[in-house]
Amino acid sequence: DAKTTQPTSMDCAEGRAANLPCNHSTISGNEYVYWYRQIHSQGPQYIIHGLKNNETNEMASLIITEDRKSSTLILPHATLRDTAVYYCIVGGNEKLTFGTGTRLTIIP
């Protein structure tokens, strides 16, 4: 599976859009981009995934660059409950390989 690079931590003001970047320059053509998050002491939670096109669901939007070497997860209106570690994962035909993620802190 391709390796991903994410910032260690980010802050975002409550009510603003949180934009979480992820680099995955070695992604191959059939590998998906997945985003999960883990709120303190809970199990990871699926957010969204995509292959080439941008995706949106009730939680977030996923923007994938045309060359697929990077992506951005957007939480449109961050709330305090969005404080968590966010994992960008590439690959996963059979398994997900979690990295260290980005610790997102929503500031009141």
Place this chain on the structure above:
Amino acid sequence: DTAVSQTPKYLVTQMGNDKSIKCEQNLGHDTMYWYKQDSKKFLKIMFSYNNKELIINETVPNRFSPKSPDKAHLNLHINSLELGDSAVYFCASSKDITPYEQYFGPGTRLTVT
């Protein structure tokens, strides 16, 4: 109803003991997983089962033995527990073998003393 449940939530035991963690999912999924999250928060897959058949078996000591009596259950039995086994163990499930959307349980915090 809880989608993926694990028991127990906390488990404290001594080195050398044998213990089991149970996992059940009521989502009708075909694939279930066990993950280990260590003290540094690295989350690593251990096993996956699809319709009771072992699919993924990462480099895990053979003291760990998963058992799937049916596709709704995946239990983890650990023999001869060691200090390094202390971690949070998460069970997860997905609709099929491609792990697009995995649902995780609340975790079992295992402490070996």
